[in-house]
Amino acid sequence: MQVYLSDMDFTKEDSAGYLVNHMARLFARDLQQRISPLGIVVGQFPILLELWQKDGVSQKELLGKIDVEQATLANTLNRMERDSLVKRTKNPTDARAQLIWLTEKASGIRAEAYEAAQTVNAQALAGLSAEEQRQFLDLMHRVISGMRQE
Amino acid sequence: MQVYLSDMDFTKEDSAGYLVNHMARLFARDLQQRISPLGIVVGQFPILLELWQKDGVSQKELLGKIDVEQATLANTLNRMERDSLVKRTKNPTDARAQLIWLTEKASGIRAEAYEAAQTVNAQALAGLSAEEQRQFLDLMHRVISGMRQE
DNA sequence: TAATATTGCATAGCATGCTATGCAAGTGTA
DNA sequence: TACACTTGCATAGCATGCTATGCAATATTA
Numbered sequence: 001m002q003v004y005l006s007d008m009d010f011t012k013e014d015s016a017g018y019l020v021n022h023m024a025r026l027f028a029r030d031l032q033q034r035i036s037p038l039g040i041v042v043g044q045f046p047i048l049l050e051l052w053q054k055d056g057v058s059q060k061e062l063l064g065k066i067d068v069e070q071a072t073l074a075n076t077l078n079r080m081e082r083d084s085l086v087k088r089t090k091n092p093t094d095a096r097a098q099l100i101w102l103t104e105k106a107s108g109i110r111a112e113a114y115e116a117a118q119t120v121n122a123q124a125l126a127g128l129s130a131e132e133q134r135q136f137l138d139l140m141h142r143v144i145s146g147m148r149q150e
Numbered sequence: 151m152q153v154y155l156s157d158m159d160f161t162k163e164d165s166a167g168y169l170v171n172h173m174a175r176l177f178a179r180d181l182q183q184r185i186s187p188l189g190i191v192v193g194q195f196p197i198l199l200e201l202w203q204k205d206g207v208s209q210k211e212l213l214g215k216i217d218v219e220q221a222t223l224a225n226t227l228n229r230m231e232r233d234s235l236v237k238r239t240k241n242p243t244d245a246r247a248q249l250i251w252l253t254e255k256a257s258g259i260r261a262e263a264y265e266a267a268q269t270v271n272a273q274a275l276a277g278l279s280a281e282e283q284r285q286f287l288d289l290m291h292r293v294i295s296g297m298r299q300e
Numbered sequence: 301t302a303a304t305a306t307t308g309c310a311t312a313g314c315a316t317g318c319t320a321t322g323c324a325a326g327t328g329t330a
Numbered sequence: 331t332a333c334a335c336t337t338g339c340a341t342a343g344c345a346t347g348c349t350a351t352g353c354a355a356t357a358t359t360a
Contacts, residue, residue, distance in 0.1 A: 075316080
């Protein structure tokens with residue numbers, strides 16, 4: 001079957017952008033449901049992932065590891081501080097900079113948060129074979145690296 | 151190579167959810183850049199797609215074709231009305247309902263908007279072969295349909 | 301028909317993300 | 331040292347999306 005696309009035709013279901021957007025909201029919805037019992041929200045997740053690896057870092061260092069803009073990070077950190085997930089201290093060697101530390105509350109939910117995310121990922125990809133799952137991740141990596149530079 | 155994932159390990163780059171979220175923001179960024187000269191923004195795009203097919207519909211009918219919540223649609227329609235993209239009239243046979251109509255301004259940018267979206271999609275997938283592009287869309291469809299029901 | 305339930309839409313309040321901008325603290329240079 | 335430049339972060343203002351809630355109009359049921 002041959003499908004002709006004219007400038008008078010646009011099919012959402014054939015649009016990568018439309019599908020990506022929809023899929024992202026489904027992932028966020030599922031992850032939010034699973035992590036809300038832990039007292040965190042989805043936007044905090046990438047930040048927590050990095051701080052669980054290493055805290056006591058500057059906002060700049062954190063920013064280098066996370067794919068959001070600086071203002072987005074600063075705002076999310078504000079909410080995390082409000083929610084007692086992080087504390088900010090002055091950097092003794094640079095008064096402009098800060099050091100960001102996890103609270104015990106945030107440290108304590110690490111294993112459960114990992115599990116929540118892995119469960120969401122596993123369920124989302126449950127309809128794909130192991131080989132298809134690898135392909136899917138690979139394709140996404142390639143699309144992302146192509147788009148980052150543009 | 152065998153990779154062991156423990157509960158003390160979580161790699162963003164292996165997380166479908168993380169990649170999907172990042173990719174969605176890259177798509178939105180690129181589309182926004184291309185359509186802003188047309189006087190529209192990305193959230194309006196799915197709504198316009200449907201209204202270009204058929205306008206004079208109720209909000210409920212529109213909602214059935216778009217994958218967002220009712221409140222999101224109502225808010226986006228408010229901004230579109232503010233920006234002179236749509237007009238709302240009363241439904242003569244049901245005073246609760248409304249009919250949503252495109253303005254001439256919105257009708258006139260259809261071809262350019264289609265082209266913008268198709269260019270974004272094409273560029274995003276430029277690093278994939280035709281067969282890989284088909285696979286990618288197919289995998290996304292399957293992931294989405296699996297997640298919608300959960 | 302009167303009471304109740306449902307429907308169609310609007311609004312409030314919030315999180316996430318962006319761009320643009322401001323500003324104090326550091327760095328470099330004349 | 332004085333000046334300009336850069337850096338690290340905060341804030342304003344906006345769009346997008348969500349859940350929860352309100353409310354008038356319609357539909358249903360007793």
